[in-house]
Amino acid sequence: MAITQSKDCDLVFYTNPMSRGRIVRWMLEEVGAEYRQVLLAYDTDMKAQDYLALNPMGKVPALVHRGRVVTESAAICAYLADAFPDAGLAPPLADRAAYYRWLFFAAGPLEAAVMDRVLQVSVDKDQEKMVGYGTYDLTVNTLVHAVSQGDYLAGDRFTAADVYVGSHVMWGMEYGSLPVRPEFEAYVARLAKRPAMAAAKAIDDGLMPDSQVS
Template identity: 80%
Template sequence: MAITESLDCDLVFYTNPMSRGRIVRWMLEEVGSDYRQVLLDYDTQMKADDYLAINPMGKVPALVHRGQVVTECAAICAYLADAFSDAGLAPEPKDRAAYYRWLFFAAGPLEAAVMDRVLQANVSRDQERMVGYGTYEQTVSAIAGAVSANDYVAGDRFSAADVYVGSHLMWGMEFGSIPRRAEFESYVARLIERPALVAAKAIDDALAAQTGQG
């Protein structure tokens, strides 16, 4: 795998080193295909018309592969696992129940519960039925059960779902939005030494330092 400057590269990654793009960077390193990166700043380039034509939300990351646009980290992880199936980052279709379940649980209930907590958006008992996560405590316990049932969230093999779920837990524990439960610590310990994660972190840390964001 290598970052290329070639305009002919059919895999283009739009990101900022201090963003959720770090999740996709890890996934790209796991996939092992050459890609071209386009670094965007928050205040101007993400809101420029040419980028809004790719992602009208004006956010990163985004991926363009052979003319097809994919946004949203969970979707990008799932897409890359299928587009580069030789990397073995998705279970066989018949075995994908847990893979899809926890990948999108992290993208939906987990992220919503964590962000509401960070933003101090209080959900009353009467409102719990209206939100997909119910309560923060229920959500955290559910994901704790998922990552402790097997070595990896979709079974006994690492998959794209672990890139996404693992990233949420690592960041959450680092910044205090997710508790340092034993289940999470054990799970993350199985991920942090993966060469692809080490390589991805080194790239983004260096870019953050270069752009004065580190």
């Protein structure tokens, strides 16, 4: 895939290499479409009025495709899979149950459980019924189940759900927000063979300060 500086490119990617934009970068490399990247700094560019007009949250990533704005990493991954069907990153409509299930499990319960854990937010027994993830351990065990049902989340076929969920698993184990489980390690080992993942990582690592590159 080529990163272009052309203003006429119909796919524009707003990101920062130290953000969830890394997920979308991987997805962009998987679909193989030409895109223009716009690098934004925290607290300045992301809070500028022209960017807030695209994403009032003032966060990245964001994608603009032919004038249409898409935010939220899971939504962008799903959108790109549909916008570029030749890449084969979404199952046929009749076979999308597991694909949707795990994509949104990671965007909802998993992200909430992990973030509460990182921020040391405690949930008591009565509150477990209120939060979507129930408990952190329940969420982790459910994720273990998800990655153990086949080579990939939607069976034997790699999809956009693996880009999104796999990114969470990789980062979680690397930074300690998820435990190192053999099921996670086996899943990540399969994902690490994706040329697009290696290409995306190389691009984002090259944009980071030297001291921040892992």
